[in-house]
Amino acid sequence: xADLRRLEIGAVAIAASVVVALALAPSRPVAWAWVAAFAxxxxxxxxxxxxxPTATSVSPxxxxxxxxxxxxxxxxxxxxxxxxxxxxxxxxxxxxxxARRFGMVADxxxxxxxxxxxxxxxxxxxxxxxxxxxLAVALVATAAFGVVNVGLVLPNVALRHGEPLxxxxxxxxxxxxxxxxxxxxxxxxxxxxVRVGPVAVPLLAIPMAIGRWTFSSFLRTREAHEATIRLxxxxxxxxxxxxxGHTERVARYALYVGEELGxxxxxxxxxxxxALMHDVGKLAxxxxxxxxxxxxxxxxxxxxxxxxxxxxxxxxxxxFMRGMAVTASDRCSHFDRATExxxxxxxxxxxxxxxxxxxxxxxxxxxxxxALDQDVAFTELRDKSGTQFNPECVDALIRAxxxxxxxxxxxxxxxxxxxxxxxxxxxxGSAGLGNLLDERSTT
Amino acid sequence: MNAVAPTPTPEQQSPLEVLRxxxxxVPVGGLAAAVAGGVLLGVLSRDAPWVxxxxxxxxxxxxxxxxVPWGGSVPLGYTLAAALPxxxxxxxxxxxxxxxxxxGTKCVRTGPEAAGESILRLGPPCLAALGAVAAVxxxxxxxxxxxxxxxxxxxxxxxxALVTRRLPPGERLxxxxxxxxxxxxxxxxxxxxxxxxxxxxxxxxxxxxxxLITRFSFQRYAAxxxxxxxxxxxxxxxxxxxxxxxxxxxxxxxxYAGAVAEALHLGRGPRHRVxxxxxxxxxxxxxxxxxxxxxxxxxxxxxxxxxxxxxxLREAGFPEDVAELVEQAAGGGLDGEAPSLEAAVVRxxxxxxxxxGEDRMATSRGLAAVSAAAGGTHDxxxxxxxxxxxxxxxxxxxxxxxxxxxxxxxxxxxxxxQLVGTGGTIIPFVRRxx
Numbered sequence: 016x017a018d019l020r021r022l023e024i025g026a027v028a029i030a031a032s033v034v035v036a037l038a039l040a041p042s043r044p045v046a047w048a049w050v051a052a053f054a055x056x057x058x059x060x061x062x063x064x065x066x067x068p069t070a071t072s073v074s075p076x077x078x079x080x081x082x083x084x085x086x087x088x089x090x091x092x093x094x095x096x097x098x099x100x101x102x103x104x105x106x107x108x109x110x111x112x113x114a115r116r117f118g119m120v121a122d123x124x125x126x127x128x129x130x131x132x133x134x135x136x137x138x139x140x141x142x143x144x145x146x147x148x149x150l151a152v153a154l155v156a157t158a159a160f161g162v163v164n165v166g167l168v169l170p171n172v173a174l175r176h177g178e179p180l181x182x183x184x185x186x187x188x189x190x191x192x193x194x195x196x197x198x199x200x201x202x203x204x205x206x207x208x209v210r211v212g213p214v215a216v217p218l219l220a221i222p223m224a225i226g227r228w229t230f231s232s233f234l235r236t237r238e239a240h241e242a243t244i245r246l247x248x249x250x251x252x253x254x255x256x257x258x259x260g261h262t263e264r265v266a267r268y269a270l271y272v273g274e275e276l277g278x279x280x281x282x283x284x285x286x287x288x289x290a291l292m293h294d295v296g297k298l299a300x301x302x303x304x305x306x307x308x309x310x311x312x313x314x315x316x317x318x319x320x321x322x323x324x325x326x327x328x329x330x331x332x333x334x335f336m337r338g339m340a341v342t343a344s345d346r347c348s349h350f351d352r353a354t355e356x357x358x359x360x361x362x363x364x365x366x367x368x369x370x371x372x373x374x375x376x377x378x379x380x381x382x383x384x385x386a387l388d389q390d391v392a393f394t395e396l397r398d399k400s401g402t403q404f405n406p407e408c409v410d411a412l413i414r415a416x417x418x419x420x421x422x423x424x425x426x427x428x429x430x431x432x433x434x435x436x437x438x439x440x441x442x443x444g445s446a447g448l449g450n451l452l453d454e455r456s457t458t
Numbered sequence: 459m460n461a462v463a464p465t466p467t468p469e470q471q472s473p474l475e476v477l478r479x480x481x482x483x484v485p486v487g488g489l490a491a492a493v494a495g496g497v498l499l500g501v502l503s504r505d506a507p508w509v510x511x512x513x514x515x516x517x518x519x520x521x522x523x524x525x526v527p528w529g530g531s532v533p534l535g536y537t538l539a540a541a542l543p544x545x546x547x548x549x550x551x552x553x554x555x556x557x558x559x560x561x562g563t564k565c566v567r568t569g570p571e572a573a574g575e576s577i578l579r580l581g582p583p584c585l586a587a588l589g590a591v592a593a594v595x596x597x598x599x600x601x602x603x604x605x606x607x608x609x610x611x612x613x614x615x616x617x618x619a620l621v622t623r624r625l626p627p628g629e630r631l632x633x634x635x636x637x638x639x640x641x642x643x644x645x646x647x648x649x650x651x652x653x654x655x656x657x658x659x660x661x662x663x664x665x666x667x668x669x670l671i672t673r674f675s676f677q678r679y680a681a682x683x684x685x686x687x688x689x690x691x692x693x694x695x696x697x698x699x700x701x702x703x704x705x706x707x708x709x710x711x712x713x714y715a716g717a718v719a720e721a722l723h724l725g726r727g728p729r730h731r732v733x734x735x736x737x738x739x740x741x742x743x744x745x746x747x748x749x750x751x752x753x754x755x756x757x758x759x760x761x762x763x764x765x766x767x768x769x770x771l772r773e774a775g776f777p778e779d780v781a782e783l784v785e786q787a788a789g790g791g792l793d794g795e796a797p798s799l800e801a802a803v804v805r806x807x808x809x810x811x812x813x814x815g816e817d818r819m820a821t822s823r824g825l826a827a828v829s830a831a832a833g834g835t836h837d838x839x840x841x842x843x844x845x846x847x848x849x850x851x852x853x854x855x856x857x858x859x860x861x862x863x864x865x866x867x868x869x870x871x872x873x874x875x876q877l878v879g880t881g882g883t884i885i886p887f888v889r890r891x892x
Binding site: 146147150196199200203206207210211214215217218219221222223225226228229230232233236237239240242243244245246247249250253254298299325326329330332333334335336 | 527604638641642645646648649652653656657658660661664665667668669671672675676678679682683684685686688689690691692693695696698699700701705744745770771773774775776777864865
């Protein structure tokens with residue numbers, strides 16, 4: 016934290032020095048009316064940013080800073096100081112002020128001020144404004160803002176959240192194209208304002224406001240969807256209370272495997288839903304069979320199988336559930352079985368979930384058996400690798416857990432149930448995987 | 459045995475034969491002739507490459523749609539179609555050529571009917587934009603770009619609204635909900651026109667950026683809405699999968715609830731709420747598993763099911779208004795007050811399907827049953843609206859039965875032959891760290 020404080024103080028000190036230097040030597044008058052108007056716009060824009068579930072945000076304030084630079088550029092007024100003061104208004108985030116996080120406010124104001132001065136500096140230094148050369152100047156000015164902004168935010172975030180710099184950079188770099196898009200757009204609006212007057216402002220403000228409203232609605236809808244998925248999970252777990260917490264754990268392990276296999280974000284997202292819903296077929300299975308202690312008879316097993324398949328068949332008629340129904344079906348999860356023409360993506364997803372499901376089943380206590388040791392579970396997965404389980408998925412899961420230095424199974428269970436009759440150390444039951452157990456696990 | 463000349467079946471008819479018999483032959487033919495003449499003139503002029511490039515760009519963008527979150531979509535190309543007439547762009551050639559390109563592509567891919575349909579859908583709005591700018595020019599020959607493009611936008615949107623009003627109810631664009639999309643496309647057209655006139659074509663690309671961003675937002679929001687609705691639909695199937703109620707009941711009842719809500723002129727929000735609550739009104743039944751030896755032997759009362767369902771929804775953080783509707787539909791959570799009209803719709807829709815089920819011939823019996831309870835179990839307004847909806851849409855019951863049947867047919871398991879795509883997924887948005 017001491018490093019963070021030093022960084023913040025350093026940024027603020029540099030910004031203050033820049034302001035003092037520019038204020039003491041103004042070559043041209045400052046357009047205070049423009050500065051005040053744009054500072055207000057920038058502060059409002061920053062405070063109407065859309066908060067994302069990941070504690071990050073998107074805001075159009077940068078665009079307003081660049082629009083201000085484009086308007087003040089060439090009208091005979093002081094540019095650097097004006098741009099800096101307007102940019103500094105981006106740091107006036109009301110939630111931070113309310114929480115009395117003044118250090119963070121000062122640091123944000125300072126870093127935005129320096130970034131804005133850098134962008135305006137490019138315009139001061141390079142005289143070209145028309146054609147391709149003008150576009151190049153605009154791109155360089157936008158890049159200058161981005162470099163200073165990222166350069167100051169990166170170490171700050173790394174220190175504040177205790178994350179390594181490369182990890183923060185990986186997270187931030189996806190947003191870099193936004194700098195160019197929004198920066199150029201801001202400059203463009205400024206130029207249009209100069210040409211046709213303030214009527215240009217609503218032409219941009221309306222689509223951006225609609226875009227913001229749509230995006231907020233999207234986030235709210237997404238939250239409602241998550242609540243619906245949670246509801247599904249509750250229903251599944253209510254049906255089979257001994258598996259509480261199971262679906263979330265399976266989803267976590269499945270994402271470990273997906274990450275190891277380098278699946279892109281959208282497939283990871285689908286994999287997560289599939290893993291969360293992999294037991295959805297249980298909703299069609301009679302509870303007395305699901306919760307039966309001991310082995311099922313062949314006729315009972317057939318009832319479980321047919322009900323499960325019927326439930327998945329019904330859900331497969333809904334577009335969103337189709338992929339999940341396939342993943343949840345036994346027909347795709349076995350590595351050495353034909354997959355009846357199912358899409359390759361879904362077959363892989365089913366095989367990932369099968370490995371994650373088996374690992375969690377072995378490392379958690381069930382009504383018919385106590386949790387096994389993690390090493391026993393790994394050995395079982397390796398034994399069935401290439402036959403029941405996809406070897407790549409098995410290797411990926413073991414690698415991911417070992418790299419994270421995590422420990423699951425006997426002695427490390429997160430959700431421990433208190434059964435009326437204590438489960439035996441070894442046994443088989445209706446939740447499957449009985450065929451994975453042998454003498455090694457009975458010790 | 460006499461030899462008889464075989465009568466060609468629709469499948470055996472040649473494309474020309476189909477076109478000749480089509481109701482859109484005259485407009486297609488007329489426009490094709492006009493386009494052919496226009497393209498010929500364009501080819502002969504020195505602007506031919508420019509006209510061809512713009513026509514290709516416009517045709518491509520007319521094929522890209524901006525989703526309206528509550529249903530339907532608007533072509534992204536309307537931005538360009540409104541901007542071009544305001545600029546020195548030979549829009550009189552470009553726009554018909556682009557529409558002809560879209561129609562030609564449709565004709566090859568789908569058939570002449572689809573080609574005629576796209577001409578009838580895209581033609582009037584785009585030509586209205588051309589006409590509006592021509593009218594402005596007639597009054598003020600030196601009018602600046604901005605008023606010209608605004609006139610084009612207003613004319614285009616008005617024509618599109620009129621065209622979409624003529625579509626069948628299921629395909630009709632919800633105009634009020636489409637306003638943000640139209641506004642975005644209109645502002646985009648104005649920015650593109652002003653940028654091109656003032657700074658050249660390169661800046662037009664920058665000006666198009668807000669429209670593209672907003673299209674992305676609309677697409678994602680529409681996809682998220684669809685995904686949520688489908689997940690709720692799946693949730694409504696849970697009691698059916700467990701064998702607690704007949705397969706397809708929630709889906710059929712939801713169709714009736716939507717129709718009744720529309721007959722009552724309920725707004726978009728209440729209508730959606732009513733359909734959602736109808737899909738979930740038996741959810742509480744899952745607490746009473748008949749196969750569970752520890753469950754009560756007797757079937758639960760509807761009020762218990764409704765209260766149980768509302769409790770499940772509340773516990774999961776589901777919107778309170780839906781949970782309330784589920785509870786009220788069975789008479790719960792009222793504290794002596796009469797159920798709301800929305801709750802009455804849910805109850806009527808469910809009761810009607812309880813009688814009709816998959817038997818379309820039982821429609822009259824179902825209507826008689828709910829009518830007999832009007833003023834008692836059922837709200838008179840909701841019953842009257844159901845009668846009105848079934849009279850106004852004679853195939854309402856058939857539609858509902860078909861909606862439910864797809865689930866009962868699927869009870870034999872997953873049909874792998876039907877696997878096309880993996881359904882909607884929600885993809886995380888690009889983010890900027892504060």
